Amino acid sequence: MKLSRSIFILIFFISLTAIAQIDSKKGTFVAGEKSFLLNGKPFIVRAGEIHFPRIPREYWEHRIQMCKAMGMNTICIYLFWNFHEQQPGKFDFTGQKDVAEFVRLIQKNGMYCIVRPGPYACAEWDMGGLPWWLLKKNDIQVRTKNDPYFMERSINYLKQVGKQLARYQIQNGGNIIMVQVENEYGVFGQDVAYMQQVRDAVRASGFDKVQLFRCDWSSNFFKYDVDGVYTALNFGAGSNIDKQFEKYKEVYPKAPLMCSEYWTGWFDYWGRAHETRSVSSFIGSLKDMLDRNISCSLYMAHGGTSFGQWGGANAPPFGSMVASYDYNAPINEGGQPTDKFYAVRDLLKNYLNPGETISELPANYPVIAIPKITFEESASLFENLPKGIASETIKPMEAFDQGWGRILYRTKFPESATNFQLKITDLHDWANIYINGKLIGNLDRRKDENTIKIPQAKKGDVLDILVDANGRVNYGKAIIDRKGITEKVEMLVSSNATLLTNWEVFNFPVDYNFQKNLKFKIAKANGPAWHRATFNLDNAGDTYIDMSSWGKGMVWVNGYNIGRYWKIGPQQTLYMPGCWLKKGKNEIIILDLETPKELTTVGFTVPVLDKIVIDESLLHRKKGETLDLSAETVTDSGSFSAGQGWKEVIFNKEVEGQYFCFEALDSQNPKDQSTCIAELELIGADGLAINRSKWKIVYADSEEVSVGNYSAEKIFDQQESTLWSTAWTVSKMPHPHQVVVDLGETIKIKGFKYLPRTDKNTNGNIKSYRFYIKQNPFSIKN
Numbered sequence: 001m002k003l004s005r006s007i008f009i010l011i012f013f014i015s016l017t018a019i020a021q022i023d024s025k026k027g028t029f030v031a032g033e034k035s036f037l038l039n040g041k042p043f044i045v046r047a048g049e050i051h052f053p054r055i056p057r058e059y060w061e062h063r064i065q066m067c068k069a070m071g072m073n074t075i076c077i078y079l080f081w082n083f084h085e086q087q088p089g090k091f092d093f094t095g096q097k098d099v100a101e102f103v104r105l106i107q108k109n110g111m112y113c114i115v116r117p118g119p120y121a122c123a124e125w126d127m128g129g130l131p132w133w134l135l136k137k138n139d140i141q142v143r144t145k146n147d148p149y150f151m152e153r154s155i156n157y158l159k160q161v162g163k164q165l166a167r168y169q170i171q172n173g174g175n176i177i178m179v180q181v182e183n184e185y186g187v188f189g190q191d192v193a194y195m196q197q198v199r200d201a202v203r204a205s206g207f208d209k210v211q212l213f214r215c216d217w218s219s220n221f222f223k224y225d226v227d228g229v230y231t232a233l234n235f236g237a238g239s240n241i242d243k244q245f246e247k248y249k250e251v252y253p254k255a256p257l258m259c260s261e262y263w264t265g266w267f268d269y270w271g272r273a274h275e276t277r278s279v280s281s282f283i284g285s286l287k288d289m290l291d292r293n294i295s296c297s298l299y300m301a302h303g304g305t306s307f308g309q310w311g312g313a314n315a316p317p318f319g320s321m322v323a324s325y326d327y328n329a330p331i332n333e334g335g336q337p338t339d340k341f342y343a344v345r346d347l348l349k350n351y352l353n354p355g356e357t358i359s360e361l362p363a364n365y366p367v368i369a370i371p372k373i374t375f376e377e378s379a380s381l382f383e384n385l386p387k388g389i390a391s392e393t394i395k396p397m398e399a400f401d402q403g404w405g406r407i408l409y410r411t412k413f414p415e416s417a418t419n420f421q422l423k424i425t426d427l428h429d430w431a432n433i434y435i436n437g438k439l440i441g442n443l444d445r446r447k448d449e450n451t452i453k454i455p456q457a458k459k460g461d462v463l464d465i466l467v468d469a470n471g472r473v474n475y476g477k478a479i480i481d482r483k484g485i486t487e488k489v490e491m492l493v494s495s496n497a498t499l500l501t502n503w504e505v506f507n508f509p510v511d512y513n514f515q516k517n518l519k520f521k522i523a524k525a526n527g528p529a530w531h532r533a534t535f536n537l538d539n540a541g542d543t544y545i546d547m548s549s550w551g552k553g554m555v556w557v558n559g560y561n562i563g564r565y566w567k568i569g570p571q572q573t574l575y576m577p578g579c580w581l582k583k584g585k586n587e588i589i590i591l592d593l594e595t596p597k598e599l600t601t602v603g604f605t606v607p608v609l610d611k612i613v614i615d616e617s618l619l620h621r622k623k624g625e626t627l628d629l630s631a632e633t634v635t636d637s638g639s640f641s642a643g644q645g646w647k648e649v650i651f652n653k654e655v656e657g658q659y660f661c662f663e664a665l666d667s668q669n670p671k672d673q674s675t676c677i678a679e680l681e682l683i684g685a686d687g688l689a690i691n692r693s694k695w696k697i698v699y700a701d702s703e704e705v706s707v708g709n710y711s712a713e714k715i716f717d718q719q720e721s722t723l724w725s726t727a728w729t730v731s732k733m734p735h736p737h738q739v740v741v742d743l744g745e746t747i748k749i750k751g752f753k754y755l756p757r758t759d760k761n762t763n764g765n766i767k768s769y770r771f772y773i774k775q776n777p778f779s780i781k782n
Helices: 005-023 057-070 099-108 132-136 148-168 192-204 246-251 279-291 339-348 512-516 712-716
Strands: 029-031 036-038 041-043 046-049 074-078 112-116 176-180 211-216 230-236 258-263 295-299 370-374 377-380 389-391 406-412 417-428 430-435 438-444 451-457 462-468 484-493 496-499 503-508 529-537 543-546 552-557 560-566 573-576 584-592 600-604 626-628 636-639 647-664 679-684 696-700 737-755 768-774 779-781
Touching (some): 029 211, 099 148, 279 339, 370 529, 406 484, 438 451, 512 584
Parallel strands (some): 046 074, 258 295
Antiparallel strands (some): 370 600, 406 462, 406 503, 430 438, 543 600, 626 779, 647 737
């Protein structure tokens, strides 16, 4: 339909008016000498990070106003590439994905904006924001200039971001004062040419006026530099501020100081204790920064929720994130203020820039309880199989054009066997194993499980492997994380391995259109199934759906996918925004891959985020085990200096082996019997850090797992703010303390590096040590 001439002219003049309004308010923001300059005047950035995909659009402005009421003058945002381009070439910036509207709301509320477009983000988001369909290219490389396809798609994506947001640079009259180039690249690589290409792509997308920046850690920011790009640092609550910026001031003596991610809390893994950071440690380091005129961004000011399939994972070792991204942040998952919020608000009243004030809090949205909902309709998964796809060999989910959800692999045994092993290489991430429809057991990638004992099978028996994808790795070298079964399935009979072929594959996507078209019956289904119910509300409001009696799966309410759940905790409720509920009749569908204890649920007024079912199989020392080092030869021994920062040890000669043991003999404080390690690296023959993606903890004499994530694998999780700590709540043990690692292959090394904890606390900092490396496993006695 053609527009009339008068309507066309009206639209034309409205567009000109909008452009004129932007042009009439042009400003400047630059990283000047030892100070940021806003319109030529010194300015301290007080940013709060919030992610619009993790907040219902209806609540966007409320969360922005909450940040302003806390004392923030800027909002920092990520864009997630895979959120906007879920299929190649099909971009969506509308509705919940309308980032331009989010930026306009920030400006409407008198705040500036920092944009972090990627292409890589991290943020505990599926694949760190990279799209799953990149994995359809078998030899894909990411975050490198060496893969032309990756660079082409990244540049194309950044162009689309520029079309949405470049007009809102402060130099054009908007409120965007900084735009980030990539994210924490120093942890992944040191390829300056790649970072230069990303910088150039950001500029070419239209961000040609705004101040560009990059962020890294104090331990790696100096490993590369990018011309024309300001450098900021990231670190967590309780950090020693002077120590964090010590080397930075040497490298950039005239640069303003900024912590672009000041971690207010931390994220949670399924099966691990709920993470918190104390108000005192958090507020103490924040005050230290403000006293030194250091700009900062609170990560997170408000975390929100990883709805649907968007929660990511980390490796090594593999661990997937819960749906809640509460993050122990000042503004909780439901948008309400916490003790941290009021502590920040009270502190910032004393550190405002000239002309700034702190606004009043906006009204909270109502919170409601929902009485018991009983599920009477069910749809068995095996009775609702979609059309199958024939495949001679096993392939990952992406090869069948599926991005997320569950996938069923079916074949028939080619021979009869008794008490044999079924081996899956590799399982990503959790699976139920069935023979002729009977559940045999399940396998869990978190536990490095890849084989299961099959009691008996006859030739022609049907084997079903139902795989649940729990979020792609979003960090480090393991980010190439295809889902489903990635290589092969074998029958291990005696010493023979038979490769299973002739598969039929069934895809179960996560979108609501698939779930609503299932064949529900008024009956209780056995095994994996969807369960549907309706419930009536007199008034809508935020609530928390209780999932504690259910097993493992996903929930849809009124068509909205509100996320994954898992009985192992620590999260036992799912946040249900009231704006997605309605007065009158509402629908809820729950997919459970196990068998629920009860086919009921309720809505709570408060979340349950800290109820964990502790799995002792994840501990790295079984009851009664003791490491025996009496017959071992010490490779190196010595003492570390006190204080923070990496401690490097170079051996007298190169050594090699597949297993190493690090033994802490005492602490810097003679009265302290604990041991903590933030990170441990081995130095290869080439002088570079050894890739840790194959490392596995074989033994740790003690781990604190009841009040947070202080398990032994933290020594190689590439997260400096997390650490291995020996237990302090129960079962305290004296020195020495040991950790044993399987490198996965024989490695030549010439030394190692140890990083003590990075906060102000000194408990567990090691003084004396012994280091062992050998080809064969260490002796562990029962």
